[in-house]
Amino acid sequence: MSRKNICSMIILTLLLVFHSCFSPQAAIANEPKIGAKSAVLIDVYNGQVLYEKDALQKRPMASTTKVMTAVVALGGSDLHSNSRVSKNADQVGESSMHLEEGEILTLEQLLYGALMPSGNDACVAIAEHVAGSEGFFVLLMNEKAALIGAVDSCFKNTNGLPEKGHYSTALDLALITRYALHNPVFCDVVKTKFKVVKGPDSLDHYLKNTNKLLWSYPWADGVKTGTTLEAGQCLIASANKGERRLLAVVLKDNNRFADAETLFNYGFNEFNLVRKLYQGEIYTRVPVVNGASKEVPVMVANNITINLRDLDLEHLEQKVQIPRLVNAPVQEGERLGNIEYYLGGHEVGSAEIIAASSVQEASVIQKIKKKTILYWNLI
Known part of the structure; x- marks a missing residue:
């Protein structure tokens, strides 16, 4: 991320809480015994x-x-x-x-x-x-x-x-x-x-x-x-x-072979592979200052898949860092932020947030036009 974008960065933290009828005691009971x-x-x-x-x-x-x-x-x-x-x-x-x-x-x-x-x-x-x-x-x-x-x-x-x-x-x-x-x-x-x-x-x-x-x-x-x-x-x-x-x-x-098999069965049977975000998925749009376009679409750079038990949904946290606005020019693929998922204080999935397209700096004529429109809107 460029220094000019860091200056305008505002960290947006979103905590997603999902309700579940399962208790932590159930997790302990189902854990493998080796x-x-x-x-x-x-x-x-x-x-x-x-x-x-x-x-x-x-x-x-x-x-x-x-x-x-x-x-x-x-x-x-x-x-x-x-x-x-x-x-x-x-x-x-x-x-x-x-x-x-x-x-x-x-x-x-x-x-x-x-x-x-x-x-x-x-x-x-x-x-x-x-x-x-x-x-x-x-x-x-x-x-x-x-x-x-x-x-x-x-x-x-x-x-x-x-x-x-x-x-x-x-x-x-x-x-x-x-x-x-x-x-x-x-x-x-x-x-x-x-x-x-x-x-x-x-x-x-x-x-x-x-x-x-x-x-x-x-x-x-x-x-x-x-x-x-x-x-x-x-x-x-x-x-x-x-x-x-x-x-x-x-x-x-x-009993190493039997215990390894017990662990595999636990992992395959107790956890579901949940895909939270897909690579290339447009996550949001960010306003662009002095850009030829008003905003730039941003997307996740890679899939985020997480192994989850039903009872884990209650404790899953999502933390997102995206700038409130960015300054032109913006290059396609430029890193603008990141998204992370946490479970029990440990990161279980993450992806960079990148620009889905380029936005060039506005021309002098475009800048004058925007300022003129802004002026007439204010009077």
């Missing part, structure tokens, strides 16, 4: 949190770490470039895709090995290929996590093996994975059940996905398991049903 120490359920498309349980508690996250490893690897590296497996990668213990020193695989093949069977060796091979060493790659992981907004996470390695100071939160893992799910290659990898990987001079690697929801839950389409003694059983899972895609994270959970 055994995870920390958990969160979010909408992948708009980021809305539908359920949380100690989602900000820092704790070890085992191999769910590998989602962050994949994010960095997919951040611009050539997926078809060849990587020679080092002795260091070959000797990594625990979960493995069974790499052998000296064999050559592409970066994409290593990603399948890291995310499907949870290969710790594949993660080290990825790090050495992309950044030269695992240590430097971990620096990139922490840098990228902060940019994504996962500020309560600290990565010490690429695979999630126990290490002091290596932790995240359920919410941070949801933010990281939501970011990752925007990458089609990542989505293809994490939904794959079986795959055979083979380099030019290596044996076949038969990979099977560790995410059992891909077989047991019809709408499941990823993402990553993790298990260590310290972290317990962990799971990041996504499910796509109709127009909605949900993401569940459960940490330190003895």
